[in-house]
Amino acid sequence: MTEQDFQQHVIRIKLEGYTVLPGLLTNEECNQAKQQLDRLAEESPVSGGGLNNLFNKGRVFERIYQLPDLLRLIRYFLGQDAALSGANGSIKPPGTQAGGLHADGSSTGHNRALAEADDGRRITSHVLGLNVIFCISDFTRSNGATHLVPG
Template identity: 55%
Template sequence: MTEAEFESHVLDLKVEGYTILADQLTPAECAEARKELETRYPDRERGSFEWLFNKARVFERFYQLSDLLQLVRHFLGSDALLSAVYGSVVVPGEGGHGLHSDSGITGHNREASMPDADEGRRITSHSIALNVIFCLSPFTETNGATEFVPGSHRYEYLNVPESAYDNARTAVAPEGSLVLFDVNTWHGTTKNQTDQPRYAVLSPWRRRWTKCEYEMARVVKPDVLERAGEDGPVIFGFQAQSPYTELWQWDREEGGPKPEFSHLRRD
């Protein structure tokens, strides 16, 4: 990604609340990932679509893309945390569930997390978290692609007005693209009017000091972590774990007790 391309994506995220990066995954990677999701689809209610990085190596690529990491860290900091990697399949006839923001479901704008002093207003001054949609199928106007309301991430109030639906714009993107968006941005899956499933992978990222969907440091398999290289302990939140020993006994880099206090480690 050139400097000009980077600045263009930054501007899109700031103004529109989302941006599309093309050519992030190869056709072979998309085909392999689609096959994995197709195989796991029948058991999706029992967790087969979750923690995909632990289940097939193709999904390890999804948090190692340099263009994506550059943008994520620009908005969330160099210690941004991967919060989840899970599958999304919209079969023919499904979709069209209306608009929402992810920050109102698992993020900082959950109703129970907003005190009266906030007066019903969202945190819109800074990006607290981002979400990523990996387009394993082409995203079209008719196959269940995600639609976004441009600029809605800067709207202070929680309720989605009816006028937002008139301004929604479908994110049309070729296979292998990714859509990166602010979790405050209103969006929703459109109805799949075709005869083929629409395949995608979703991957939210958060600031280090916020709570992730999963305790990723406890979830990731050792071999997956090793293949993530020096970024692995940061991405999977080892350094973000809260100490359960006294501070002088804790190794923040490893996310556990220092070797001489290994007897205090919790499995």
Template identity: 30%
Template sequence: MTIRPKISKIEEALQQLGVTPDILSQEERDGLDHDGYVVFTDVLSPVQLEGLREKYEELMAREGMNAGKELHQEHGTRRLSDLVNKGEIFDAIYTHPKVLAAVHHVLQRDFKLSSLNGRDAIPGEGLQALHADWGTREADEQFHVCNSIWLIDEFTTENGATRVVPGTHRLAGSPSDYLDDPAAPHPDEVLIVAPAGSVGVFNSHLWHGGTLNRTTHPRRALHSYYTAREHRQQLEQAEYLRKRTDDRISPAARYLLDV
């Protein structure tokens, strides 16, 4: 029987995955603290992008109406779920050192992957109300969740790019406590407009939402979502873990999945 090395703390996992103390610039740290988000460009190479696009469409065609059912299906979008188990190409997404460094900076404690999904708004759809990925939070309460958006296609002002309202991660309560219509445009909102291959990391207590895709083309993205380790995962990774995934991934990846 093979005895696998075990990791017992997040710092060890991060070190093994290439996270170094200087991997984030001070400007990037300040952006996460003050605005609640940061955008990294040129994270994915053209070869990686092409591979991810091909895999994305392969899974959509294979799963059809069942696509996304493991976690969530949403009107007006195509969704994929449980991507940890659907191809080696996704391993580099949830274990990327710069993204993990940003998540650790936000959460400031041990954490794990909550889910790894795909989402794209079909033409003419995709508008979401401003929301936070957590329930009501007190102003002095620690942060519990952090998300990353991997841009498989370019995000533009017209194709349903995610909008965020900088600084709202520090507010108590939820958007509905402040807004008459969370689906309406917000005067302070900012669109995450960036080229394909970029990654946006945002404190998930930040008000955010998808916008309307006004083009005739898809706007595909992956969402690698993390939670503090004391909370439940959106998708219970231990329940879904497949043997071929378990055989492939590193001890540090297993720690992130909490399996």
């Protein structure tokens, strides 16, 4: 990623709350991830298609959280000591009902309960957490894609 591209992604995150980093994974890596997720879902079916703690469930997942361009953006916002707190997968077959609109960040963001030290005010001066989504198959209205509200 060039410096100019990096700065454009930073600006998009600051203004819109998200950015898109195309091409981080090859088609082969996307296929490997899909195969691993399908295998895991067969071994341990879960409601809603959610698969948790993928850290050591396949080499492709190890690569995903070590991508240099992605790490550069994460560390820009969260610092060099940013910690990965989860690695999850989601399988949404065609026809899956859409999930309700919600905000992530119940423990770090604007949904966090006020602490006594907050003195009744919500003060957030910087990004406290980031979510990253890898679209390893087509994201469409008909197959349960994530809805995004910019801002």
